[in-house]
Amino acid sequence: MSQQLSTGNSAMNHIPIASYARTSQDTPQRDARGVRHQHRINERTAREHDCVVVATYTDNARNATKDDRERPGFDHLLADLHRGHAFASGPLRGVVAVADDRLYRRPEDFIRFMAALTSAPDRVYLDRDGLRDPYTKSGLLQGMECLQGAVAEGEVRSRRVRDWYWSRAMDGLPHSGPRPFGWQEDRQTLHPEEAELVRKAIEDRIGGTSVGQVVREWDALGVTGTRGGRPSTQAVTQIITSPRVCGFRANRGELLIDPDTESPLVGTWRAIVTPEQWREVCATFSAGSLYMHRGPLSPRLTERKAGPKYLASGFVRCGGQRADGSECGQLMGGTRSSRSRTSPYNYVCIVGRGCGRCAISGPLVEAAVEGLLFPGDGQGLVRLPEPMRLRWQRGEMGFEEKRKVIASVFAHLTIRPGTKGRQDWDYSRVVPVWKWADRIKAETVV
Structure with missing residues (x-):
């Protein structure tokens, strides 16, 4: 989650920075206490070093060790650093976090963070040990040392977890997750x-x-x-x-x-x-x-990693009506089609899971998504960095990176039913449900 803070005139004589907080797990009460605690420390650290927090970015209960875990707060922080401006809070000149491992625990994320932070001059990085100059060799080496420690700690922790699960399995004990279908809550007795x-x-x-x-x-x-x-x-x-x-x-x-x-x-x-x-x-x-x-930890005889084949898979939801008049809302699956050269694949609401009454051209959806992300007049609700637009439109951005951009901006995309007999592409059928609605609303008001 990301939240913008209004600072009034307090930023006039201080360095405006962003506060980032992350926890791997929430408290049993689900009250986000850990990230609130980190932001409170970040506020204090900022005051001690002549800085002021103008925007907060939060990833509550988000793992930063595995490469398949999304961190929307982190992604938005990087986008705002590249732009040099938070949507509703003005310029950004740095970042504060309680520790480096809150921001990154993988080399890829370290590189992304440093590239975003140093995309403009005179930026600062701040933690509980004080200010760090991210442009100097010593500043980079300090960050790399923290990264090495975080990677080593993550590997040790992962090995302990794997060994724990293996030992339970060797003892014949069931897994500790949600109960398997077919068994009672004790995971032993048949349902x-x-x-x-x-x-x-x-x-x-x-x-x-x-x-x-x-x-x-x-x-x-x-x-x-x-x-x-x-x-x-x-x-x-x-x-x-x-x-x-x-x-x-x-x-x-x-x-x-x-x-x-x-x-x-x-x-x-x-x-x-x-x-x-x-x-x-x-x-x-x-x-x-x-x-x-199957699964991210399981070997496959096919020797390939299963994953989405189409760019908008997992994001498009059916906007058709069920028999009772309610909106379907089910995820639409991608499927190949041999009936059209311009639409070699479609997104379809599957019968049984959804209403089965809605389908749309895959290329149409993806063209609509690109138009929403990078409008021609530059006046869209979300303003992504210009280098990102150029890489996307020149074909230099990979499939997975594009999906991460989509995930950082849209909660999902609702597909309205089409008009029978209409031949041209109706982009209005693709209705975005934006993330960070509070930020977008504040920007449109300003």
Whole structure:
């Protein structure tokens, strides 16, 4: 989260800087106490060094060690540093944080931060040890030393967590996350209704039934996942191919083997089907779909990392109406199309998960997104750095970097249903839901 602060005339005689705060986990009360504590320290540090905090940027419960974790507050801080101006608070000439590892714990983020901070002259970096000159060799070396310490600490912590999970799995204990579908809260006892659904789905799949048919049956019965989500083909596939269904233990995408018997280790929970049935149902899927070959920590037999194929995947939501008149709101999936050269792929609301009544050209969506991010007249609600626009439009920005830019600006994009028979591209169908609505509102008022 990011919040702008009005400073009145207090910044007239002080260096205007941004305060950044981040925690990896929130408190049990979910009260964001940790980041508030950091901002309070940053305010005090700024006063002690003739600076004033004019804008705050916050990433509460955001991990900075893993490369697949988004930090919207950090991304907006960098964008504002490149621009040299906070939307509603005026010029920025530096940053204050309680420690370097709040800002970066990976080399990539260190490089991004230093590039943004030094994109203009006379910037400062401030922590509890005082002011640091980011333009000098000594300032860079000090930052690199902090980075090395953060990387080493992160590796040790990750190794301890991996060892802890492995040890639990070797003891036959269930994982500590949300309860798996098919079992009670103790993760040991079968849930009568859910376990029967899983058993029938496995038997039906072995018999030739499609996963889509299973999804439709579960949806018609009003079945929801343990987190309340509606059934999907991916979720059902993962449930019925999990080694847990036959009692086997797995860790990080591999079955655990007893070194004495060379047989798979069995957990303490009740099994739903036999090992033979589990192997049969797994054989009906390609390797990349299996429970054992999915997830960020699991190896894949396909030797490729699964991920979104299309730029706006995960951002577009259906704006069609359900039968009861409510807005659908489901994520729209990307799918190839051979019927149009100008639209070789589309974003479609999937039947079963959503209303199934809305589809839109993929290139149309992405052209609309580019127009929203970089309007031709330069008068859009969000003003991104000019170098970012040039890299995007020249084709110098990679797929993942573009997705990070989109994620830092939009909460999602709602797709309105099209008009039957209309041939031209209707960009108004793509309705942005902006992040940082408070900042955008303040900017439009100013």
